[in-house]
Amino acid sequence: MKCTVYLLAILGFCLAQSSSEVLEPLYVVVEPIRKAVDLPGPRIIGGYEVEPNSVPYQVAVVINGNNLCGGSLISTTRVLSAAHCTVIAAFVELRFGSHYHNQNEPTQVRLTSTSFINHERYDGSTIENDISVILLPSPVAPTAAIQVVPLAPSTAPDFQGSPHGGAAACNSDSGGPLVADGVQVGVVSFSAPGCEVGLPTGFARVSAYRDWIRTNAEV
Numbered sequence: 001m002k003c004t005v006y007l008l009a010i011l012g013f014c015l016a017q018s019s020s021e022v023l024e025p026l027y028v029v030v031e032p033i034r035k036a037v038d039l040p041g042p043r044i045i046g047g048y049e050v051e052p053n054s055v056p057y058q059v060a061v062v063i064n065g066n067n068l069c070g071g072s073l074i075s076t077t078r079v080l081s082a083a084h085c086t087v088i089a090a091f092v093e094l095r096f097g098s099h100y101h102n103q104n105e106p107t108q109v110r111l112t113s114t115s116f117i118n119h120e121r122y123d124g125s126t127i128e129n130d131i132s133v134i135l136l137p138s139p140v141a142p143t144a145a146i147q148v149v150p151l152a153p154s155t156a157p158d159f160q161g162s163p164h165g166g167a168a169a170c171n172s173d174s175g176g177p178l179v180a181d182g183v184q185v186g187v188v189s190f191s192a193p194g195c196e197v198g199l200p201t202g203f204a205r206v207s208a209y210r211d212w213i214r215t216n217a218e219v
Contacts, residue, residue, distance in 0.1 A: 047167045052099035053107055057149035057184075060101035061085060061134070061175055062093040068101075070176025072149050072184055076139040078217040080151075081175035082187055082204065083122040083132040090114070092134060097145035107145035111136055117216045119209075130189040131204045132175075133217040149177060151219065152185045154210040159185050170195035178203050 059071040059079050069085035071094070079094060086092065091114045097107040115135040122129045140146060159180055169176070169191040178186030186203030206213070213219060 053097065053145035056097070056143075056145050056147035057177065057179075060095040060098055062095065062101075063089045064091060065093070068172040069174045070172070070188060071134065072177035072187075073140070073146065074151060074184075074213070074217060075148055075219045076142065077136045078219055079134040079136065080177070080184070080187060080206075080213065080217070081132050081134055082130050082189055083118040084124060084127065084130055084189070085175045086116040086132040086134060087118050087122065087124070089116060092116070094134065094136070096140055097143060107143065109140055109146065111138065111140065113137055119212065127189055127202070129204075129209075131187055131209050131212070133213070149179065149184045150182065151210065151213065152183050152207045154207050156183075156185060156207040168192065168195060168199060169201040 057073045059073055059081075061069040061071045061079070061081055063069060063085060067085075067088075069081060071079040071081035073096065074080045091112055094111045094113060095101045096109045096111075098105055099107075101108075113134050113136060115137075117133045117135070119129040119131050122131075142148065159178075169188045173188045173191070176188045177184045178188065185206050187206065188201065189204050190202040192199035192201075
């Protein structure tokens with residue numbers, strides 16, 4: 001019997017080869033992925049723009065130099081994301097410490113990785129087991145704008161959103177973290193077509209995949 005593990009909620013938006021080299025923030029100029037992608041107002045569903053660098057574990061994951069997903073920094077060498085993002089990737093560019101990820105910000109660190117671990121039972125037709133780990137080529141140095149997020153343990157209780165929340169995930173949020181009380185409890189998997197306000201967002205439940213994450217990310 002197949003079992004799909006998802007955390008269904010309406011978002012309340014309050015918001016590889018390793019090396020010992022540690023990367024520090026610096027300016028890196030690259031071509032924009034697509035114009036105006038960083039305009040926040042109309043792209044936030046029922047929420048508001050956070051203060052710059054107030055969500056320091058959030059990572060922008062640029063797939064094959066074009067498509068945008070999200071991720072979370074779970075150790076200095078590992079990023080947690082969604083398998084439906086990384087299963088199509090030949091390479092990803094990871095942008096840490098960014099607010100407008102396509103702008104030239106002094107807090108940013110950018111790394112390119114070609115090493116991913118997709119859940120071995122990920123099914124694109126049902127979106128089951130939609131979770132993956134990206135391995136960094138070098139450790140990223142924590143700063144005020146770049147921090148690791150704790151993960152919910154396997155014994156974590158259920159988390160339930162409000163049907164009156166009026167907030168949701170939208171395009172390019174896939175793979176990003178759902179965080180409750182400073183702990184990541186979910187990974188964005190899917191949202192309603194058109195990102196309509198009031199419809200649920202689906203998350204891979206971190207606690208259900210805690211053993212898999214520990215085995216594959218060593219976290």
